[in-house]
Amino acid sequence: MGVGGKFWDLLKPYARAEGFDFLRDKRVAVDLSFWIIQHQTAIKEHARKPHLRLIFFRTINLFSKFGVYPVFVVDGTPSPLKSQTRISRFSRFSGIVLKDFLVVEESVPVERNREFSRHVQECVELVELLGMPVLYAKGEAEALCAQLNSEGYVDACITSDSDAFLFGAKSIIKNFCSNGKEAFECYNMEDIEAGLGLKRKHLIAISLLVGNDYDLTGVQGIGLDTALRFVRCFSEEDVLNRLREIGNGKVSSAPTSIKSAENCADVDRNFPSRKQLHCSFCGHPGSKRDHMKSSCEFCMTSDDDEGCLRKPKGFTCGCPSCDMIRKQKGQRRMENWYAKVCLKIAEDLKFHRDEIIELYLCNDNGGYPASDGPCISWSRPKIEMLIDFLKFHQNWDPSYVRRQIFPMMSTIFLRDMANTPVESLVFGTFEFGSIQRVKIRYGYQFYVVKWKHAVGNISCTVPSQESSMQQGDGSELDEFVDVLDDPSVSDTGDGCSFLLTDENMDLVRAAFPEKVESFWQEQELKGSKTRKSCTPRSLEKESPSSLNTRSTQLSITKFYRSVKTQNHSKQQVASDGSDNLDSGKRTMCSPNLTKSARRRLLFE
Known part of the structure; x- marks a missing residue:
């Protein structure tokens, strides 16, 4: 949920639409529970164990197609405040009165739903078999994601909980679409600070007023606009302390940003404290009798006998006296508004302060030593164990699993060749053959790579990356697709089979620079032959x-x-x-x- 009061709508104007290649070679913390809930809602009744199916395909796409290094974060034991909030939310949507049931004590946390916990455990086992790192949070997963981001261990967080900013996140990707056609909706804390003038503690103060995951209601009678206007009256270092004081009943005077009327009146001693006499005909300073004799300095005309001009409808005098009076009235209204907001906060007896603030400002959400840091490492997928796991849970054929896992294996192979060139094969059987052509997908260029298999025709066990990428998250996949129908898998006729995949151009250039150079030389040679072949036709035109x-x-x-x-x-x-x-x-x-x-x- 995150911060209440349509908090995302407040941040929406400062979101960036990032393109397909935005996350390449970056580390990203993923809130695993958010993905599971999102996927179950999408295809709950259309697939067997959708949490496993879609976590599997989305992880492969995230790693191979987008070139991301994902770090999955799992929720821990929720805090007692979060448990009470979940009970209140259940009561609100179900209509059940909590007084009729046993209410959990505030110091006792409530464990999560057993079925959901089992789904999380299955997904953790799946991503570990895929070679992805998994970290366990003490409490909320978004809190650990934000801490990893603020400490520089990851470059961004993928979550929909807006309170990740309150935990210290610097960059959040809210809407992640693995099909690559839609842009990422990315929120950066720098853009929010520049646009709204709000920092982390300001956002915490807003959540205390409008509601959050630990207090659904917030302060009665205070909405998002009022909270935003109120916290802007204070600096980041002072805003939480002032809220504590106000919540304890110590309604202090208005902050320095709201000047009192007395101080404003003392700015210039020459200005009278009372409003000057104004003409009712023209509206300017002076009496109407004087203006009947001759025009005032504001209504001076060529013919003095005409007198002053009648003031138009909606006229506002701009003399220093009237301007000072307007400022004094505006400041008094501001002070009265500030006093009413403070009174509403002080009257709220359930206004949580220190407990929620400590949760948001806590820097120990993962339980790892600050000196050593979290243990984050990526490894190769355990193919055989993964096949057995998906055979048991999804009833998938081994050839189908190998077909879908090949894009990840080819990406790992190219990365290994770029870092430490060694003689290796994909799946132990396929080797890098050649670059066939350049392909444009989602507005970006890819190399179409030919992978050769020279130990017999077993191409039916592994597909191309192109066919896998077109299947997206797996929501439209057919589990029983015949691999022999894949146009990217072919047989050369001499017992050597091959397949075609789409690979990142920079990655292929780093892994096989000589292959890339040879490809472009062949393209240049073909271009020159084409130009030469066109010469006789041009001469024939001149006949x-x-x-x-x-x-x-x-x-x-x-x-x-x-x-x-x-x-x-x-x-x-x-x-x-x-x-x-x-x-x-x-x-x-x-x-x-x-x-x-x-x-x-x-x-x-």
Whole structure:
């Protein structure tokens, strides 16, 4: 949930739309529970164990297609405050009165739903078999994600809980779509500070007023706009201390940003404390009797006998006296508003302060030593164990699992070759063959790589990355697709099978620079041959017959006459018996015109 009061709508104008390649080679903390809930809501009744199915495909896409190093974070034991909030939320949506049931004590946490906990454990086992690191939070997963981000262990967080900013996150990706067609909705704390002027403690103060995961209601009568206006009156270092004081009943005076009327009146001693006399006719300083005799300095006209001008509708005097009075009234309204907000906070007896603030400012959400840091490392997928796991839970065929896991294996292979070149094979059987062509997908260029298998034709066990990428999250996948129907898997006829995958161009260049250089040399050679092959045709165009063709093409009506011209010719033939029309037909069918030329003339 996060901060209440449509908090995401407040941050929406400062979101960035990042492209397909934004997360490449970056570490990203993923709130695993958020993914599980999101996927169950999407295809709960359309797939077997959707939490495993979609975590599997999304992890592969995140790692291979987007080039991300994901770090999965799992929720720990919720705090007692969070347990009470979950009970209140259940009561609100179910209509059950809590007084009729046993209410859990505030010091005792409530364990999560057993079924959901079992789903989380299955997903943890799955991502560990895929070689992804998993970290366990003490409490909320978004709290550990934010701590990893603030301490520099990851570059961004993937979560929909807005209170991750309150825990210290610097960059949050709220809407993540693995199909690659839609941009990422990325929120940076720097943009929020520059746009709204709010920092981390300001956001914590807003959550205390409008509600959060530990207090659903907040302060009665205070909305998001009022809370935003109120916290802006204080600096980041002072805002939480002032809220503590106000909550304890110590309603202090207005902050320095709200100047009192007395201080404003003392700015210039020359200004009178009372409003000057103004003319009721023109509205300017002075009496109406004086202005009847001659025009005032504000209404000075060419003819003094005309007197002052009548003030228009909605007139506002801009003299220093009136301006000072308006400022004093505005400051008094501001002080009265501030006092009413403080009174509402002081009257709220359930206003949580220190407990929630300590939870948000805590820097020990993972339980790892500050000196050593978290244990984050990526390893190779355990293929055979993964096949057995998915065979048991999803009833998937081993060839189908190998087909879907190949994009991850090829990405790992290219990364290993880029860092420490060694003689290795993908799946122990496929080797890097050559670069076939350059392909554009989602507006970005990829190399289409040919992977060769020279130990017999077993291409039916592994597919191409292209076919896997088109399947997205797996929501539209068919579990029983025949691999032999995959157009990217082919047999050369000599017992050597191969397949084609889409790979990142920079990664392929780092892993096999000589292959990339050879590919571009071949492309340049093909281009030169194409230009040479076009030379005789160009000379042929300059032949006399082509010159005649060019000259005849300019007079289109001579060959493709309009109906009016044809009717005129028929009348002429009928009158003089000449053979002009027949000659025109012979000219139109002249062999000097090529087929393409006649087609262009026809449609012009």
